[in-house]
Amino acid sequence: MSEADLREGLRAAVGDEPPLEFDADELIRRAQHVRRRRRALVAVAVATLALTGTVLALPGVLDQRRGVDAASGAVLTTTASGSASEVPATTPPPVTTVEPTGVEPPTTAATKPLTGGDSELFEYLRKRFTEVAPEVKVVAADAAATTDSPSRHVYAWLTFVDNVGTSRVVVRVAPPGSGMTQDEFCAEAGCEGPIRQRDGSSVMSSWRTTALPDPEGVMHAVAHFRLDGSVVEVRGFGYQPPVDVAGREKVLLTYDQLASLATDPKLGVS
Amino acid sequence: MRKAEEQGFREFAVSHAASLRRTAYLFCGDWHTAEDLMQASLLKLYQAWHRIEWRDNASGYARKVLLRTWLDEKRRPWRRAEQRDGEVPDVADAAADPDRTGERLWARDLVHAALLRVPPRQRAVLVLRYFEDLSVNEVAVAMGCTEGTVKSQTARGLVALRVAVEELERGAVVAS
Numbered sequence A: 001m002s003e004a005d006l007r008e009g010l011r012a013a014v015g016d017e018p019p020l021e022f023d024a025d026e027l028i029r030r031a032q033h034v035r036r037r038r039r040a041l042v043a044v045a046v047a048t049l050a051l052t053g054t055v056l057a058l059p060g061v062l063d064q065r066r067g068v069d070a071a072s073g074a075v076l077t078t079t080a081s082g083s084a085s086e087v088p089a090t091t092p093p094p095v096t097t098v099e100p101t102g103v104e105p106p107t108t109a110a111t112k113p114l115t116g117g118d119s120e121l122f123e124y125l126r127k128r129f130t131e132v133a134p135e136v137k138v139v140a141a142d143a144a145a146t147t148d149s150p151s152r153h154v155y156a157w158l159t160f161v162d163n164v165g166t167s168r169v170v171v172r173v174a175p176p177g178s179g180m181t182q183d184e185f186c187a188e189a190g191c192e193g194p195i196r197q198r199d200g201s202s203v204m205s206s207w208r209t210t211a212l213p214d215p216e217g218v219m220h221a222v223a224h225f226r227l228d229g230s231v232v233e234v235r236g237f238g239y240q241p242p243v244d245v246a247g248r249e250k251v252l253l254t255y256d257q258l259a260s261l262a263t264d265p266k267l268g269v270s
Numbered sequence B: 001m002r003k004a005e006e007q008g009f010r011e012f013a014v015s016h017a018a019s020l021r022r023t024a025y026l027f028c029g030d031w032h033t034a035e036d037l038m039q040a041s042l043l044k045l046y047q048a049w050h051r052i053e054w055r056d057n058a059s060g061y062a063r064k065v066l067l068r069t070w071l072d073e074k075r076r077p078w079r080r081a082e083q084r085d086g087e088v089p090d091v092a093d094a095a096a097d098p099d100r101t102g103e104r105l106w107a108r109d110l111v112h113a114a115l116l117r118v119p120p121r122q123r124a125v126l127v128l129r130y131f132e133d134l135s136v137n138e139v140a141v142a143m144g145c146t147e148g149t150v151k152s153q154t155a156r157g158l159v160a161l162r163v164a165v166e167e168l169e170r171g172a173v174v175a176s
Helices: A003-014 A022-069 A119-130 A184-189 A255-264 B001-028 B031-047 B055-075 B102-115 B120-130 B134-142 B147-175
Strands: A145-148 A153-161 A166-174 A192-196 A201-212 A219-227 A231-237
Touching: A003 A022, A003 B102, A003 B120, A022 B031, A119 A153, A119 B134, A166 A255, A184 A201, A184 A219, A201 A255, A219 A255, A219 B147, A231 A255, A231 B134, A255 B031, B001 B031, B001 B055, B001 B120, B001 B147, B031 B055, B031 B120, B055 B120, B055 B134, B102 B120, B120 B134, B134 B147
Parallel strands: none
Antiparallel strands: A145 A153, A153 A166, A166 A231, A192 A201, A201 A219, A219 A231
């Protein structure tokens, strides 16, 4: 078969072509419909992706806000305050405790407890507090630490202000042999834990509701029961007095921040 | 799409619909499928009509779209047909033109039947070169391959077509 025969055969093959009923307007209508449908599909896909991304990202964002509430204020002031003491307990809200991961322990070479007395404890607490909450800016500070004579417990506290209101963190250091036990810690309102630490010590936490004259509202206490028998308890509070804003019942410091202070080896007395 | 562009597309579609359907028929061997291919190609062309870089050669672009639409369609599982190598069925052609000679009718069917036995890409090259009368370069552009590939596909396609024609002729002789 030559190329000429092929040409002729191909032309002949379409010789019995049926009549063409082609409507250009109908075709254009269909094309426009396809285009609209494709755009709608893309819009739905984008909206779905955005929604999915938002849903996935929201827990992380909310968790971050909870963690930095105390530090997110542009100005933080520390002042001396009255004595901190034990508070009556009520039913705590449920809490999930985890190993502190948000804040690294101090990297200073010396890890043995401070020996310079209450004022040194407070100064270290104030310095360490700004490391635990790196966003804060201390504009005023005062030292305050007291020792309870019968139990030999040492208290230190910081009162600070953020862009919403005032709050407080209290540290209680119970030296070895002072009689503070895990049962006593949990007796008031129950507790979570213990969470074993690498050195064999344990961390426990407890939610309580406090009333005047102590810082009013919800309180989250984290206690580190150390191998030498000493206990460091760090208490975080909500706004003082409680303000009528969203998240009123939350403690400004996160578990990680409280635990980071409680497990700080330098925060203690010898 | 602006009114002027839409009007341009409408004129193009009206003027090229028939030729596109003929080419599609030679590709696929069925007028209904050819009509579907033509419609699908024009729909795709409408979506791309606002691009102006190929406006100077809209026919070539349309041919390219048609070819790819057909090749895509052939790859779909429900379009996979059984390869037949038996004899040509001896059925009466109801649409035959009585004015034409029997020999011409036989030649027409023979070429078309043989063409459908040629592999798809080789068939496309033969149709574009010998029915559309495109140059090697134009076929290469339409198929998205090099000119060397077009030449080799043409040579192989012609060999395959001749083999198919001989087989069909032998079968027709035996049948008669």
